[in-house]
Amino acid sequence: YGPPGTRLYHTGDLAHHDHHGHLHYDGRADNQVKIRGFRVEPSEVEAALLTHPQIAQAAVTTHRDQLSAYVVSGSAAMEDVRRHLTARLPEHLVPTYLTPLDRLPLTPNGKIDKRALPEPAAVVSAGGRAPRTPLEETLVGLFTRTLGAGEALSIDDDFFHHGGHSLLGARLTNHIAVAVDVRLTVRDVFEHPTPARLAEHITALKTAPAAPKKARPTLRRRTETERISS
Structure with a gap:
């Protein structure tokens, strides 16, 4: 594994050498x-x-x-x-x-027995409500397109129950920024994972009063007397 004094790193990967000296990866020594x-x-x-x-x-x-x-x-x-x-x-x-x-x-x-666990199924929210507002209709379209769903989702369908994850969430926020002109984070999608709930969140963001701008300090020009004395 190298000359004396060199460092050996344990990665948790299992491997073996064949008779040609090639290293073959066999898996993990842990559950990672x-x-x-x-x-x-x-x-x-x-x-x-x-x-x-x-x-x-x-x-x-x-x-x-x-x-x-x-x-x-x-x-x-x-x-x-x-x-x-x-x-x-x-x-x-x-x-x-x-x-x-x-x-x-x-x-x-x-x-x-993890091998005996059933295959997870996408959970479809009860009700399957259709969009009620233009914003919900836009979000349903963006959810459906981002997830690659075969048919349009309802406003109650959970983004993550249909195969969504953080990378797709980031893609969704980019689509929303273009279509709705609102900047969201992936955490917003995690906390409001359905079109209905995300529409409520976006509406709240748009109607929230803007934070007051801090007045910039004005610079006073020194007089000739002040410049000489300093």
Whole structure:
């Protein structure tokens, strides 16, 4: 591994040499996964989920290169769970999918069997309301286009329940800036993930009174006497 005194870094990657001396990657020695360029430890997300008072069990895995969380949560709404995570984790650690289950599958040894977890389904909000205002209609179109949805979404459909993530959220905010002339952040999308809620947020931003501008101090020109004395 090098001459004496050199430093060896443990990356957590497993590999082996073949008989030609080539190095082959075999996987990870831990449970880390790579999501959109970030190293993610699912247990960190699971620990954050378990801080929610209504979540008894949690498991986090990957689905189509996105984080997918499964929770035994009783009556907790998934939107509340998402807000709970958004307040505690960086955006890239907030799962794209949140799936409630009655119980988590277990192995014969009593551990969570992640291979037996069901495929997460996009959660469609009940009601499926149509846009009521021009702003909601614009946002529904932008949500649908950004997500590549096969059919138009409703104003109650959650951006992240349909495969959205932070990178697509940034793309959505760019589209909104052009179409609606409002600058939003990705966190705004996390906190208001449906067209209806985001429309309310945008309306509140546009109707909020502008912050008063601070008066700039005026510079007084010194007199000839003052310049000489100084």
